[in-house]
Amino acid sequence: MSKNWNYDRAAEQIEKRLAEVEDITVVEFKRDMSLENIPVAKAYRMNATHIYADIINLLDMLHVTEDEGVRCHQRTLRFLNQHYRAVHRILALCEARRVDFHNQRLHAVVFKPYDSEDFAERKRVQRAVAIGQLVIDVLAETGDAYEHIPNAKMRIGIDTGFALAVNNGRSGGREPLFLGLPANQAAKLSGAAQHQGIYLTNKARELIGLNEVDKPESTPLATEEIAACQTAAALPVNTSEIVDQWKEEQDASPIGLFEFYRHTPPLRTLDIANLTPANSRRQEAISIFADIDNFSAYVAKHIDEHPEDVVRIFHVLRSEMDRVLSSDFEGRRIRFIGDCIHGLMCEGTAHTTDEKTTVTSAVICAGALRSSFNLALESLRGRGIRVDDLALAIGFELGPMTVTRLGIKGDRIRCSVSRGVLASELEQRRCYDGTETAIGLHAYKAGSEAVRNLFSKNRKAANLDYNEVIEALAEDGDEPATQVREAAYATAAPAIAKAADIAVRPHTKL
Numbered sequence: 395m396s397k398n399w400n401y402d403r404a405a406e407q408i409e410k411r412l413a414e415v416e417d418i419t420v421v422e423f424k425r426d427m428s429l430e431n432i433p434v435a436k437a438y439r440m441n442a443t444h445i446y447a448d449i450i451n452l453l454d455m456l457h458v459t460e461d462e463g464v465r466c467h468q469r470t471l472r473f474l475n476q477h478y479r480a481v482h483r484i485l486a487l488c489e490a491r492r493v494d495f496h497n498q499r500l501h502a503v504v505f506k507p508y509d510s511e512d513f514a515e516r517k518r519v520q521r522a523v524a525i526g527q528l529v530i531d532v533l534a535e536t537g538d539a540y541e542h543i544p545n546a547k548m549r550i551g552i553d554t555g556f557a558l559a560v561n562n563g564r565s566g567g568r569e570p571l572f573l574g575l576p577a578n579q580a581a582k583l584s585g586a587a588q589h590q591g592i593y594l595t596n597k598a599r600e601l602i603g604l605n606e607v608d609k610p611e612s613t614p615l616a617t618e619e620i621a622a623c624q625t626a627a628a629l630p631v632n633t634s635e636i637v638d639q640w641k642e643e644q645d646a647s648p649i650g651l652f653e654f655y656r657h658t659p660p661l662r663t664l665d666i667a668n669l670t671p672a673n674s675r676r677q678e679a680i681s682i683f684a685d686i687d688n689f690s691a692y693v694a695k696h697i698d699e700h701p702e703d704v705v706r707i708f709h710v711l712r713s714e715m716d717r718v719l720s721s722d723f724e725g726r727r728i729r730f731i732g733d734c735i736h737g738l739m740c741e742g743t744a745h746t747t748d749e750k751t752t753v754t755s756a757v758i759c760a761g762a763l764r765s766s767f768n769l770a771l772e773s774l775r776g777r778g779i780r781v782d783d784l785a786l787a788i789g790f791e792l793g794p795m796t797v798t799r800l801g802i803k804g805d806r807i808r809c810s811v812s813r814g815v816l817a818s819e820l821e822q823r824r825c826y827d828g829t830e831t832a833i834g835l836h837a838y839k840a841g842s843e844a845v846r847n848l849f850s851k852n853r854k855a856a857n858l859d860y861n862e863v864i865e866a867l868a869e870d871g872d873e874p875a876t877q878v879r880e881a882a883y884a885t886a887a888p889a890i891a892k893a894a895d896i897a898v899r900p901h902t903k904l
Contacts, residue, residue: 551583687828761863785828789821
């Protein structure tokens with residue numbers, strides 16, 4: 395394993411990303427503007443209502459069989475594909491915009507009628523509630539008894555207000571993403587618990603004439619409250635029409651069986667754009683999540699007076715995380731999820747995964763991500779850009795991973811789902827203060843003794859930058875880490891020393 399991180403290489407790339415966003419333009423969104431292919435150095439300030447819809451029984455589907463084998467993944471992907479097709483049709487007919495569909499989690503926005511007045515915002519909230527209930531009702535009828543696919547159980551969160559629409563992704567995977575409180579609050583409501591229903595923030599409740607509540611995350615809308623929104627919204631379609639159209643589409647364009655093949659490492663060369671259900675990928679690999687900690691609070695604090703800094707930080711930090719994962723360690727970014735990156739890594743051959751080496755590679759990559767993140771913060775501060783207390787939380791897990799695309803030809807979205815993907819996200823969420831890296835149970839067991847010693851029994855460690863990881867693993871006899879250290883000393887010894895200089899400095903608020 396020759397993959398490594400280099401200080402000078404990282405610094406050079408960070409400077410290039412800073413140059414791309416030196417001049418940021420923030421404009422008000424107007425009805426004639428497109429949300430497709432927003433320029434990197436531009437953002438639209440949009441007043442919209444945000445819907446987050448979570449399928450809360452996805453884990454049940456992944457455990458439909460005791461072992462996580464091919465059949466389990468085939469059923470789960472068919473489950474998601476059927477529901478994505480139904481939801482896509484709902485959003486298209488009800489004038490809502492899909493922002494993201496990440497496995498079990500949908501993010502959509504309602505931005506019509508175009509206006510910032512209260513009456514227009516009330517209309518948007520009512521429409522969002524009606525759309526949310528339509529999603530619940532339709533997905534209650536889109537299971538598949540033959541394939542033992544259950545109906546989806548849904549939990550929906552809704553908030554409304556101003557957010558910045560920016561470009562999410564790189565070439566080949568661009569879509570809008572929203573930075574701001576309403577998107578964050580809607581996401582928190584949908585992910586707050588496992589109870590079904592539609593949940594509104596107090597701001598959204600007040601707009602449609604409902605009283606404030608102490609715990610919005612525990613107070614679903616009542617049946618009569620939803621019915622009032624449905625009447626006011628007067629959506630152009632109903633449940634039976636959507637289900638009938640969905641069934642017709644199923645007949646005209648059958649999903650078919652998901653067929654899996656291995657990809658010869660490195661995963662960086664995986665062309666996701668060419669994947670289909672019949673040409674999907676499945677193999678033992680590492681799923682890694684790296685999330686910018688405290689970014690939601692940063693956006694809320696600075697979005698009004700310093701929106702340009704919000705866009706700059708967002709672009710520079712995420713671009714550098716993507717570069718480290720994809721270029722330095724030859725992993726494959728699956729997607730950006732807001733201020734988080736999800737990727738896969740694999741070491742081995744066309745036939746087998748070298749699990750121990752894959753785990754070591756993931757640990758070293760996590761250290762590199764943290765070193766690059768700290769270096770990027772230093773560069774941003776050097777430009778006079780406020781970074782406050784931004785930090786990085788990283789989690790990863792080993793297991794059978796899938797990669798495919800869902801939907802129909804001409805409108806497919808990338809998808810990677812498995813128990814390991816869900817577990818790696820949970821590991822990232824175990825990191826509370828932005829200095830920690832967490833390793834999943836399966837990766838911990840498969841890793842070298844040096845890896846287990848590094849993370850200890852609680853499977854978490856703080857302040858693991860690139861230098862710390864390489865030195866600790868190599869000193870403890872991890873062979874791949876030793877090879878990386880020897881190569882570094884032979885060709886670029888200053889890189890490790892410089893990495894140590896930027897490790898975990900106190901944050902300076904400007």
